[in-house]
Amino acid sequence: MRKKLIAGNWKMNKTPTEAAALIGEIINQTSGATCDVAVCVPYIDIPAARDALKGGAIWLGAENCHHKESGAYTGEISTGMLKSVGVNTVIIGHSERRQYFAETDETVNLKTKAAIAAGLIPIICVGETLAQREAGYTDALVSYQTKIAYAGISEKDALNTVVAYEPVWAIGTGKTATDEEANETIGVIREALRCIYPGAAEDIRILYGGSMNEKNAAGLLAQPEIDGGLIGGASLAAEKFAAIVKAASL
Numbered sequence: 001m002r003k004k005l006i007a008g009n010w011k012m013n014k015t016p017t018e019a020a021a022l023i024g025e026i027i028n029q030t031s032g033a034t035c036d037v038a039v040c041v042p043y044i045d046i047p048a049a050r051d052a053l054k055g056g057a058i059w060l061g062a063e064n065c066h067h068k069e070s071g072a073y074t075g076e077i078s079t080g081m082l083k084s085v086g087v088n089t090v091i092i093g094h095s096e097r098r099q100y101f102a103e104t105d106e107t108v109n110l111k112t113k114a115a116i117a118a119g120l121i122p123i124i125c126v127g128e129t130l131a132q133r134e135a136g137y138t139d140a141l142v143s144y145q146t147k148i149a150y151a152g153i154s155e156k157d158a159l160n161t162v163v164a165y166e167p168v169w170a171i172g173t174g175k176t177a178t179d180e181e182a183n184e185t186i187g188v189i190r191e192a193l194r195c196i197y198p199g200a201a202e203d204i205r206i207l208y209g210g211s212m213n214e215k216n217a218a219g220l221l222a223q224p225e226i227d228g229g230l231i232g233g234a235s236l237a238a239e240k241f242a243a244i245v246k247a248a249s250l
């Protein structure tokens, strides 16, 4: 039985002061959670978020990282730096990073390895655009993205990773994959994992992301392949995020 994980992806929202306030509300409203809960926040918010989390059960996450340990990479943050300030998980290869910041399947693989080396849990994002879905490429594409992301990673290390299936057309658009569509594509991703890790694929959590909210979460989370959610918009309002956490705690 895979324990569900609900991870907020705040994107470029909230100052450190606002982050502390929102985390205070999230802690209050998710006290009965039996699933894992994470907040992935902008770099600048990490110290304030860590202090507000007070060493409790909620995971502290970043939204990106660089794959090198250190060096002349102006504006970048390494996984070791994240670890040193209390981060334990990091989103890798979000579609917005792929779309606006030229990230590729290869950089996703490098970043995943760097996260593992630093002792962070990578949340690896895969997913198709609307054009790719309409052309019938979804299954081939998510399988390929998954296999490249995990190239060179051992089965033991893979057990400490999470995948997020995020159809690009559903992110921030209010359009959600149907429960069945999301379940089916996540099943395809698990099959890709099974090819690489026959002994671990059943234990690796695969989340759904893309306009998951307090209304549709219960249906999505009831699907057998869906092990949680990566939540953008609805993670910025404590009551909505808490309602999703509650739906994952049933």
Ligand code: PGA
Residues within 6 Å of the ligand: 009, 166, 170, 171, 172, 173, 174, 209, 210, 211, 212, 230, 231, 232, 233, 234
């Ligand atoms: P959304 O974002 O919930 O606002 O669609 C999800 C994500 O991008 O991780």
